[in-house]
Amino acid sequence: MKKLAFSAAILALTAGAAFADGHGRTIRMGTEGAYPPYNFINDDGEVDGFERVLGDELCARAGLTCEWVTNDWDSIIPNLTSGNYDTIIAGMSITDERDEVIDFTQDYIPPTPSIYVALSDDVDLATGVIAAQANTIQSGYIAESGATLLEYATPDETVAAVRNGEADAVFADIDFLTDITDEDAELMVVGDPVPLGGGVGMGLRETDGELREMFNAAITSMKEDGTLNALLVEWFGDDVPTYE
Template sequence: MKNLIITTAALALTAGMAMAGTIRMGTEGAYPPYNFINDSGEVDGFERELGDELCKRAELTCEWVTNEWDSIIPNLVSGNYDTIIAGMSITAEREEVIDFTQNYTQPDPSAYLAMSEDVDLKGAVIAAQTGTIQAAFVAASGATLVEFATPDETIAAVRNGEADAVLADKTYLAPIADEDADLMLLSQEELIGGGVGMGIRESDGELKAKFDAAIQSMKDDGSLNALIEKWEIGATF
């Protein structure tokens, strides 16, 4: 799903062991249906429901913390929270800085959203959220990349003519295309990323093991697939 490329060195770990108290679950809160802020001002979405169930199964007390996407890994490493559960794809670049649990979603195709089916993607101006592997993919493709801090800004760039298309997770873009007659998904898709997992500090092996076991138990009893289908995240396990 969403995919942060790490371009800076890891910050020194200053936090104590995560297992010592309440586990702080870090998310963006701006990428529905994975995570968003509801009308009550609370974190909601697929990952909120999943995270609460994982904490229950792992017998952990958890609370939710929001953080902007571009600093979400550095702030995990520096101890502002104990996990990342924010639609983050498991990549080799990230694994140089943090650990991941096993994946809790399959790889989600990346799709292009545009205002015309006639976009020449090879020569187009493509918008992507800063720090995602969609942005890295566009930069390597030969197209012109324009980056924005938030997903909403990438959509606005297409609407106002700053970009010919936006590349992002299909799960995120499809509802937008359904709700706006001026926007459409293009037929071309890109399969990038290796599924979504929880980010954990490398020093917190015990916490990682607890969440790994909880994720596996949800796979085994079918409850993870039920959540994936409920939130229309993508392919089931």
């Protein structure tokens, strides 16, 4: 009986939505919602940030209906491949390892350096304890270096780890960290910036070639008419690398 009611509910669910399917598919945009200014949940509970504005514009240019979905960073790739959403637009750097599992569009943020932030400038970055978000290019870089890596699930926790002394320094994207150091006098940038990754692109399933081309075309058109550069400067400041 229970099973019957369950499948009846599912039938009703799919039947009701089938009528809405006439106008092509809705693209579900997966993001993390915890990485300002790239993407975050604003005070009204909506997805906001550079990638929200960019994604809405790309969908408009490609003539797609898009819907925003948030997902934990740790499971953001598995949930794409299992079909919970259709794209990842979450400040994800294009790397060879990820490219084996999913496909990327061309980059919409040029390669930007990553920096270290600490409470004092005498920390030993080569052998100290460095916090980074799990499954990022930054955590991969620290793991390869001689330093001790402390991984956290969210970006905010990596910074909190430095503030409460669990880690000597945090290693992350420059645009994420400078927003924080600008407002916290105790934190400072230490060491030299490290160039990492091949720029940020949208992730898609490898079977979704057509969708990838639509987004690629939309990104190209935004690069050509200068709107992408204007958006980069608006969200990341004047020092951000832009496209030619």
